[in-house]
Amino acid sequence: MKIKKLLNRIKTKFKKRYLFHIMVICCVLLILGLLQGLLMPKYVTSIHEGNLIREYYDEAKKHDVIFIGDCEVFSNFSPVTLWEDYGITSYIRGSAQQLVWHSYYLLEDTLTYETPKVVVFNVLAMKYNEPQKEAYNRLTLDGMRLSKAKIDAINTSMMEDEAIITYLFPILRYHTRWNELTSEDFKYLFHRDTISHNGYLMRVDVKPVTVIPKGKKLADYQFGENSYDYLNRITKLCKEKGIKLILIKSPSIYPYWYEEWDEQMVKYAKENDLIYLNFLDDVDQIGIDYSTDTYDAGLHLNLSGAEKLTDYFGKMLTEDYNLPDHRNDAKYQAIWDEKIDFYNAMKADQYKELEEYGYLKSYGAAAPDTDANTE
Amino acid sequence: MKKGIMILAALLLLTGCGNKDAATTSKDTQGAAVTESVQDITGGVAQESEESGTASAEGFSFEVDGVTIPMNVDAAPIIEALGEPVEYFEAASCAFQGLDKIYTYNGFEINTYPNGDKDYIASIYFLDDSVATDKGIYLGSTLEEVTAAYGEGYTEESGEYTYTLGDTTLAFIMEDDAVTSITYTAIVEGLNK
Numbered sequence: 001m002k003i004k005k006l007l008n009r010i011k012t013k014f015k016k017r018y019l020f021h022i023m024v025i026c027c028v029l030l031i032l033g034l035l036q037g038l039l040m041p042k043y044v045t046s047i048h049e050g051n052l053i054r055e056y057y058d059e060a061k062k063h064d065v066i067f068i069g070d071c072e073v074f075s076n077f078s079p080v081t082l083w084e085d086y087g088i089t090s091y092i093r094g095s096a097q098q099l100v101w102h103s104y105y106l107l108e109d110t111l112t113y114e115t116p117k118v119v120v121f122n123v124l125a126m127k128y129n130e131p132q133k134e135a136y137n138r139l140t141l142d143g144m145r146l147s148k149a150k151i152d153a154i155n156t157s158m159m160e161d162e163a164i165i166t167y168l169f170p171i172l173r174y175h176t177r178w179n180e181l182t183s184e185d186f187k188y189l190f191h192r193d194t195i196s197h198n199g200y201l202m203r204v205d206v207k208p209v210t211v212i213p214k215g216k217k218l219a220d221y222q223f224g225e226n227s228y229d230y231l232n233r234i235t236k237l238c239k240e241k242g243i244k245l246i247l248i249k250s251p252s253i254y255p256y257w258y259e260e261w262d263e264q265m266v267k268y269a270k271e272n273d274l275i276y277l278n279f280l281d282d283v284d285q286i287g288i289d290y291s292t293d294t295y296d297a298g299l300h301l302n303l304s305g306a307e308k309l310t311d312y313f314g315k316m317l318t319e320d321y322n323l324p325d326h327r328n329d330a331k332y333q334a335i336w337d338e339k340i341d342f343y344n345a346m347k348a349d350q351y352k353e354l355e356e357y358g359y360l361k362s363y364g365a366a367a368p369d370t371d372a373n374t375e
Numbered sequence: 376m377k378k379g380i381m382i383l384a385a386l387l388l389l390t391g392c393g394n395k396d397a398a399t400t401s402k403d404t405q406g407a408a409v410t411e412s413v414q415d416i417t418g419g420v421a422q423e424s425e426e427s428g429t430a431s432a433e434g435f436s437f438e439v440d441g442v443t444i445p446m447n448v449d450a451a452p453i454i455e456a457l458g459e460p461v462e463y464f465e466a467a468s469c470a471f472q473g474l475d476k477i478y479t480y481n482g483f484e485i486n487t488y489p490n491g492d493k494d495y496i497a498s499i500y501f502l503d504d505s506v507a508t509d510k511g512i513y514l515g516s517t518l519e520e521v522t523a524a525y526g527e528g529y530t531e532e533s534g535e536y537t538y539t540l541g542d543t544t545l546a547f548i549m550e551d552d553a554v555t556s557i558t559y560t561a562i563v564e565g566l567n568k
Contacts, residue, residue: 132564132565133564133565134564135565136565159564210464211462211463211464213464213477216500216556216558217548217555217556218548219532219533219534219535219546219548219556220532220533220534220535254464254466296466296467297464297465297466298466299466299467300467366473366474
């Protein structure tokens with residue numbers, strides 16, 4: 001009897017100790033989790049591009065068209081216009097200097113949530129055959145949800161001195177931000193405001209093109225093997241899933257798009273039975289006026305330019321790809337009405353800010369005096 | 376168990392320790408901390424030049440009209456010394472926070488990259504044969520003249536002969552035994568490929 005009692009006491013003691021230890025571990029993990037959330041950059045008041053990839057996961061995943069690529073998609077196409085003009089639902093999974101392998105893994109990631117009818121890939125990134133800079137890897141990869149696609153993307157994208165563990169546990173990367181924390185880091189610890197319109201980063205300001213820089217002579221115009229490898233993977237994945245892949249070159253005039261590069265894309269599209277659209281050739285038909293339709297002298301289109309380009313492209317999507325018009329479908333209407341309201345509110349706010357400050361203070365634009373050159 | 380808690384505590388402590396490279400890149404990502412991120416990007420050369428007010432000796436530099444232009448140094452005094460450019464272009468930088476700028480002068484153009492509130496020399500590209508390198512190589516020179524001037528210590532890829540010195544490169548593209556392109560470039564992550 002005594003032995004039984006003793007055993008019970010030991011059991012209870014172990015249980016309590018066990019529970020205590022679990023609680024301690026949970027508390028420590030919770031604190032680490034909170035610290036990680038606090039220390040990671042929020043990209044709300046500046047470098048908005050850092051939030052683009054993350055925002056997709058909050059979205060209702062019912063898109064006919066998915067765009068993948070760099071700033072030439074997230075600045076130049078407006079999904080709200082595509083909806084308003086043609087009833088086409090779309091999302092831009094774009095990010096700053098998104099490289100071809102980023103695009104491929106983002107597509108893999110996207111296809112675990114939905115299967116669009118059309119995928120649009122902007123081919124400017126073909127010029128990069130190797131990872132370029134950690135900061136740009138972060139802007140794309142930190143926002144991805146943990147998945148096999150994310151791990152593969154990290155392994156393919158890391159620079160020589162990077163470690164995968166810092167992507168899986170970003171606190172190991174950002175822990176030294178503790179002395180740079182601002183009120184933004186606390187304010188957006190648990191929640192971040194949506195900054196994009198289905199991946200589109202709106203800018204209404206205007207900075208006209210005054211000079212078009214010429215392309216520097218290159219020793220070799222051939223796109224690299226790595227770029228082609230991942231473009232092939234994108235093509236194969238789309239074919240396997242029955243998705244129409246459209247290759248595009250956005251009508252941004254800088255960085256320079258060489259004729260030799262264009263020829264390679266024309267050839268690739270022909271060999272793989274794809275459509276390749278170089279919108280630089282269609283600027284007049286689109287109606288783009290580079291004195292009013294760009295906010296940074298030709299690198300990105302502003303709202304006016306993006307709406308013109310989207311309307312032009314939407315017509316092609318409707319006529320050539322028979323994408324359905326969902327505007328009379330109640331299921332979509334409620335979702336998109338809300339998006340249109342947000343779009344119009346931001347548009348009004350940007351014009352107001354332009355009038356008040358002369359530049360888009362809250363939307364990532366540089367103040368005119370810091371923008372000035374030596375002239 | 377105690378060991379486990381100690382490990383976790385150590386992890387917590389780590390969150391406050393300094394890892395310079397990590398810190399500077401995160402600042403670069405967030406577009407802050409000029410001096411540190413300049414050090415991070417240029418390995419200290421830019422900051423050194425800025426402090427001393429002279430060009431870095433560790434690399435190729437281009438001379439024109441009595442103005443020496445090294446790579447990776449503050450562009451402002453150089454642009455001021457060169458005077459009004461024939462053409463000027465700026466666009467949001469793809470690799471940094473701020474603006475990439477292109478100043479076109481007679482015979483050459485200067486590209487800069489932003490870092491904090493300053494611009495640094497990223498590259499110089501020859502536009503015609505009115506300018507030459509410090510060793511007399513210009514557009515139209517032969518490969519023999521290039522190697523006589525700069526030696527055999529180049530790497531060659533697709534007809535481009537590249538010499539590296541410090542954190543700079545000097546590259547010559549050859550076609551039919553004539554130099555058709557000359558570029559000085561700063562070796563900076565995100566700029567060169």
